[in-house]
Amino acid sequence: MKKHLLSAADLSRDDAELILTTAEELRSLADRPIKKLPALRGRTIVNLFFEDSTRTRISFEAAAKRLSADVINFSAKGSSLSKGESLKDTALTLEAMGADAVVVRHWASGAPHLLANAGWSRSSVINAGDGTHEHPTQALLDAFTMWRHLGDLDGRRVAIVGDVLHSRVARSNALLLQTLGAEVTLVAPPTLLPYGVDTWGVSTSYDLDAVLPKSDVVMMLRVQRERMNASYFPTVREYSRRYGLDGRRMASLQDHTIVMHPGPMIRGMEITADVADSDRSVIVEQVTNGVAVRMAVLYLLLGGSEPAVGGAAHELSGGEE
Amino acid sequence: MPAPNPAASDAATPDPSEAPPGRVVLDSRDISRALTRISHEILERNKGSQDLVLLGIPTRGVHLARRIAANISRVEGADVPVGSVDVTMYRDDLRMRPARTLLPTEIPSGGIDGKVVVLVDDVLYSGRTIRAALDALNDIGRPQAVRLAVLVDRGHRELPIRADFVGKNLPTSLAEKVAVRLEEHDGEDGVSIR
Numbered sequence: 001m002k003k004h005l006l007s008a009a010d011l012s013r014d015d016a017e018l019i020l021t022t023a024e025e026l027r028s029l030a031d032r033p034i035k036k037l038p039a040l041r042g043r044t045i046v047n048l049f050f051e052d053s054t055r056t057r058i059s060f061e062a063a064a065k066r067l068s069a070d071v072i073n074f075s076a077k078g079s080s081l082s083k084g085e086s087l088k089d090t091a092l093t094l095e096a097m098g099a100d101a102v103v104v105r106h107w108a109s110g111a112p113h114l115l116a117n118a119g120w121s122r123s124s125v126i127n128a129g130d131g132t133h134e135h136p137t138q139a140l141l142d143a144f145t146m147w148r149h150l151g152d153l154d155g156r157r158v159a160i161v162g163d164v165l166h167s168r169v170a171r172s173n174a175l176l177l178q179t180l181g182a183e184v185t186l187v188a189p190p191t192l193l194p195y196g197v198d199t200w201g202v203s204t205s206y207d208l209d210a211v212l213p214k215s216d217v218v219m220m221l222r223v224q225r226e227r228m229n230a231s232y233f234p235t236v237r238e239y240s241r242r243y244g245l246d247g248r249r250m251a252s253l254q255d256h257t258i259v260m261h262p263g264p265m266i267r268g269m270e271i272t273a274d275v276a277d278s279d280r281s282v283i284v285e286q287v288t289n290g291v292a293v294r295m296a297v298l299y300l301l302l303g304g305s306e307p308a309v310g311g312a313a314h315e316l317s318g319g320e321e
Numbered sequence: 322m323p324a325p326n327p328a329a330s331d332a333a334t335p336d337p338s339e340a341p342p343g344r345v346v347l348d349s350r351d352i353s354r355a356l357t358r359i360s361h362e363i364l365e366r367n368k369g370s371q372d373l374v375l376l377g378i379p380t381r382g383v384h385l386a387r388r389i390a391a392n393i394s395r396v397e398g399a400d401v402p403v404g405s406v407d408v409t410m411y412r413d414d415l416r417m418r419p420a421r422t423l424l425p426t427e428i429p430s431g432g433i434d435g436k437v438v439v440l441v442d443d444v445l446y447s448g449r450t451i452r453a454a455l456d457a458l459n460d461i462g463r464p465q466a467v468r469l470a471v472l473v474d475r476g477h478r479e480l481p482i483r484a485d486f487v488g489k490n491l492p493t494s495l496a497e498k499v500a501v502r503l504e505e506h507d508g509e510d511g512v513s514i515r
Contacts, residue, residue: 018422021422021423025423025425025426026423028426033461033462034461037460038411038456039410299420300420301420302420303410303415303421304415304417304418304420304421305416305417305418305419307420308419308420308421308422
């Protein structure tokens, strides 16, 4: 039985759709005077962040608090983590504190898997981004945003543009969107496409202008210069001329096409300000949807006696009905 | 897409697709008469339709609330706001089963502050669903009064809760199951017991 959310690949189509429909119900909570539901009262959720993050941590914190859980924030800076404590000792500490779930962001790919599977603790582990590997809740909130704008994602064309090599968002999105029936095209310079991308089941292109008119969704990625240890492109100017989304390129999009960005965005590099602030841009809405989607994930993993997504729970509840 | 968990209404409505018909206690016309009477009783008690808000408990309570609202607007010529309130997250047995699918909560645009809220459900049994609904209302607003309308009251209360408007009092044993079927959800109207 899976009680963790480590990879977008763990989710079946039914799981993903259950999360989206649950998020849809939870989204209306934002319009109510009392933004609180009692589902996780008395449960403790630890936000364990080894890497800087503003929106993801705040989003998880808001989601957990709206479900009445107790939230403990644990960031690497200014804690014993910066003194060289190992992941194992941190996990044992959290276990001793009685954490029901650990939301983990780590600079090393695979850290959440280790935390979940090493037998150090009994908590549910939710991957909030590990290295250049995965960021499943970001993919879920992106899919949710697309689903609200475009309806069913079957056959929809999604272009993911930019620094795919360093992007956990791109990988999780590629996995999840294919599960939901969408066709994904990764657009990047050859140097920024990861090795083995041909096994992802997605198409790739080096030519943004050819892909844009066919796309229903254009997702721009930030160029992650902090992870770059070599020259992947000659100059910023050349990158943004070939792979940036500006007003001219936006004009070639279909009328219903939406523009997304997982944030933080660098205006003037991968996206110009007029595109980011245009009517097509759903970037701010992605943040709102992030809270609803994370509430759905937390509720479905922790709300009942066992998780409702990702495994044995289905058979069990199916039998009862 | 996974089917919504039907266990949301007091465990009184077993899976309709498998349930044998059992003994029919209310047919379509009985249900219609009971709802007409309930509609009049609500209006009589409230001295008209002003400030009324009908909130059904999903799934079948919402359909019943809509029918009552249609009756009221026929009699009074005024539309009554109808909504739904999902009690899943407020249930006292939430932790005892796998996390359940949420059902729609739709609060009419006027809200419920200062209104007379009539909760509508199909079967009143232990009273735990209604307790959960009262808790849910507490997080939504402060009604002037809350009343309860049910199609069937089958007894066996576990909490000090009673209905203000009852379609039919149906004495049952704990071993029996009451199945409510409604046209909008099940393709036909009927209440049976087995």
